[in-house]
Amino acid sequence: MTEIPGGHHSGFLQSNRADKWWIEPLWTGLGFLAFVVYTTWAMFQGDHYWWSAGQGGFGGYLSPFYSPLIFIKQGVAGAAPMDHAWFGSWPGWWPKLIPATPAILILAGPLSFRMTCYYYRKFYYRAYFMSPPACAVEGISQKKYKGETLLLVFQNLHRYTLYIALGFVAILSYDGILSLFRNGEFGIGVGSLILIINPILLAGYVFGCHAFRHITGGNQDCFTCPNGKTSVRYKMWKGVSRLNARHMFWAWISMIWVAFADIYIRMVSSGKWIDYSTWGY
Numbered sequence: 001m002t003e004i005p006g007g008h009h010s011g012f013l014q015s016n017r018a019d020k021w022w023i024e025p026l027w028t029g030l031g032f033l034a035f036v037v038y039t040t041w042a043m044f045q046g047d048h049y050w051w052s053a054g055q056g057g058f059g060g061y062l063s064p065f066y067s068p069l070i071f072i073k074q075g076v077a078g079a080a081p082m083d084h085a086w087f088g089s090w091p092g093w094w095p096k097l098i099p100a101t102p103a104i105l106i107l108a109g110p111l112s113f114r115m116t117c118y119y120y121r122k123f124y125y126r127a128y129f130m131s132p133p134a135c136a137v138e139g140i141s142q143k144k145y146k147g148e149t150l151l152l153v154f155q156n157l158h159r160y161t162l163y164i165a166l167g168f169v170a171i172l173s174y175d176g177i178l179s180l181f182r183n184g185e186f187g188i189g190v191g192s193l194i195l196i197i198n199p200i201l202l203a204g205y206v207f208g209c210h211a212f213r214h215i216t217g218g219n220q221d222c223f224t225c226p227n228g229k230t231s232v233r234y235k236m237w238k239g240v241s242r243l244n245a246r247h248m249f250w251a252w253i254s255m256i257w258v259a260f261a262d263i264y265i266r267m268v269s270s271g272k273w274i275d276y277s278t279w280g281y
């Protein structure tokens, strides 16, 4: 084995590191794979994404995987009432080969944000592409490091997908408020708590985004000049930086929670779990 300048042995997965460097790429790779498998399955179901005891009236639980509802297909178990659809009932021109499920219309939005996130890029380049699998560990050999070139320049779209994510924070916050009502009556259930926590965790992730940090603190010549430290932008940048320091935590907790919210509503809607609540029905 030959030593590579910079301190490690040459050869696939070779390293001088004595710690368990492989644990992080392993759990992130498996964890994200589990999320993708579940999300894909849930998206294709097209049913049991909504729950509200009784009929009509304001309020109910809507799975975040299905929000916003662009179109609603009628006659499906656990579907939301038609007045929740932005554009009414499912269009007749929809191709038969593609499942008629509301989630299929919207999931590309949040997915485009997560897949281009700087943190996600770091972990999936490591876990799936082994390029490299960890610091000071040799991965797939690259004769010359090229960075994110060629097709990977699309990753630069992250700064624009941020605006999609901000829209989802607003929409899912509205769903949280919606969950505090059942047939127009105010109350709170376990599902309400889950759907209120969901946009809070998502906000922790989105507002700690590197692109958002640039919006708040970028293009500033001097923060420490007179009035710099008292400016609103400086204070916002400090807050964003605090979230940004724990971006990995917010990325994972918000991702796990959104899947859990879908599972909870799916279970309650299909009658497998009981939603304990102040409404008592």
Ligand code: FES
Pocket (backbone or CB within 6 Å): 113, 117, 118, 119, 120, 158, 205, 206, 208, 209, 210, 211, 212, 247
């Ligand atoms: S860098 Fe992770 S969400 Fe923007």
